[in-house]
Amino acid sequence: MESLIDYGLLALxxxxxxxxxxxxxxxxxxxxxGIYSLLSAGLFVVLDAQDVAFTExxxxxxxxxxxxxxxxxLVGRTRRDTPTIQVIPLLIVVGTxxxxxxxxxxxxxxxxxxxxxxxxxAPRYLIDSAEEVAVANTVSAVLxxxxxxxxMGETTVVFAAMVGVFALLVAGSGAAASSRGRKx
Amino acid sequence: xxxxxIPRIATKILIPQIMIFxxxxxxxxxxxxxxxxxxxxxxxGAIILYALIFGLKEAQRVLPIWxxxxxxxxxxxxxxxxxxxxxxxxxxxxxxNVLAHDPIHGQHRxxxxxxxxxxxxxxxxxxxxxxxxxxRGRRRx
Numbered sequence: 001m002e003s004l005i006d007y008g009l010l011a012l013x014x015x016x017x018x019x020x021x022x023x024x025x026x027x028x029x030x031x032x033x034g035i036y037s038l039l040s041a042g043l044f045v046v047l048d049a050q051d052v053a054f055t056e057x058x059x060x061x062x063x064x065x066x067x068x069x070x071x072x073x074l075v076g077r078t079r080r081d082t083p084t085i086q087v088i089p090l091l092i093v094v095g096t097x098x099x100x101x102x103x104x105x106x107x108x109x110x111x112x113x114x115x116x117x118x119x120x121x122a123p124r125y126l127i128d129s130a131e132e133v134a135v136a137n138t139v140s141a142v143l144x145x146x147x148x149x150x151x152m153g154e155t156t157v158v159f160a161a162m163v164g165v166f167a168l169l170v171a172g173s174g175a176a177a178s179s180r181g182r183k184x
Numbered sequence: 185x186x187x188x189x190i191p192r193i194a195t196k197i198l199i200p201q202i203m204i205f206x207x208x209x210x211x212x213x214x215x216x217x218x219x220x221x222x223x224x225x226x227x228x229g230a231i232i233l234y235a236l237i238f239g240l241k242e243a244q245r246v247l248p249i250w251x252x253x254x255x256x257x258x259x260x261x262x263x264x265x266x267x268x269x270x271x272x273x274x275x276x277x278x279x280x281n282v283l284a285h286d287p288i289h290g291q292h293r294x295x296x297x298x299x300x301x302x303x304x305x306x307x308x309x310x311x312x313x314x315x316x317x318x319x320r321g322r323r324r325x
Contacts (some may be wrong), residue, residue, distance in 0.1 A: 050216075050217035051217045051218070051219070051222075053217075054209075054217045054218055054222050055221060055222055055225075058222050058225040058226060058229070059225055062225065062229055063225055063228065063229065063232070063310050063313075063314075066232055066236075066314060067313060067314065067317055070314065070317035070318050071317060073318075074317075074320060132287070132291070133288070133291045133292075133295070134288045134291065134292070135214045135291070135292070135295065136214060136215040136216075137213065137214055137215055137216060137217070139217075139219075140213050140214050140219055140295065140299075141295075143219065144219075144294070144295040144298045144299055145280060145291055145294070145295060148267070148278040148280075148294075148298065149278060151263075151298065151302065152260075152263050152264065152267070152278070152298075154302075155259060155260055155263050155301060155302050155305050155306075156260055158256075158305055158306060158309050159256050159257065159259070159260050159305055159309065161309060161313075162253075162256045162308070162309040162312050162313065165312070165313055165316050166253070166312065166316060169316040169317070169320055170249075170315075170316050170319070170320075
């Protein structure tokens with residue numbers, strides 16, 4: 001039953017991705033991107049990764065859709081160029097995909113308790129965090145306490161994204177530019 | 185959207201609930217899914233909804249651009265400041281154990297501050313990105 005849900009969600013993901021590739025109406029593409037995020041969030045729930053699912057639903061399906069719609073109001077709703085198939089990029093993409101699939105044969109068996117990922121630091125986090133941090137959600141303990149440096153780096157990256165967008169979009173076109181324009 | 189009563193009133197009813205839910209996600213992050221990042225996005229969603237219904241100008245009257253930029257920098261400072269506080273109290277950088285009289289309390293206090301920093305930065309950045317994209321079209325027109 002659970003694998004049925006998995007396959008259903010994966011099939012819907014594939015259909016949505018094909019729709020994003022082929023549609024020429026960009027408004028529909030943005031909506032499909034939101035649906036893609038929501039479907040991935042569903043997949044993460046099936047994989048017991050509620051924190052990731054929550055983030056995907058809030059950021060991917062929520063805020064990203066709004067930002068993409070904001071971009072659409074700048075660039076228009078329909079795609080103007082006619083999509084053509086270019087051979088070399090297609091070969092590169094297919095080759096990379098084939099290499100990734102080939103590489104996945106070397107991965108340990110999916111869901112097995114013997115996998116290295118379950119034997120490195122995971123047992124320490126799961127067992128010792130109850131005493132060292134005493135927070136019910138181990139994900140919070142790992143993010144904020146054991147991996148505090150990583151999370152600080154992530155926060156700084158988010159801040160840097162803001163600085164970059166403001167430097168590109170806002171600086172020069174904001175209040176300074178409009179007041180300059182209004183001067184007689 | 186400005187003259188349609190149903191979206192306006194629905195928004196007015198929904199925004200406080202969205203904000204309360206965001207705070208719930210933040211403070212409940214220790215026990216269930218969620219935390220500062222998700223809470224920041226949800227709180228930003230409330231402001232973005234307000235801007236969508238009542239217009240960008242109204243939203244920027246409630247939350248000006250300088251406040252948004254300030255938020256995104258202040259969160260990082262709160263995060264790093266928590267680390268420095270650990271240093272000053274005799275531990276290592278980002279060692280929360282020394283922040284209170286016993287290590288468990290210190291951990292809880294440190295996680296709360298650090299997550300608050302994440303929340304404030306994410307909130308500021310999400311609203312800021314929306315302002316940047318939405319404001320650009322309007323100035324060109």
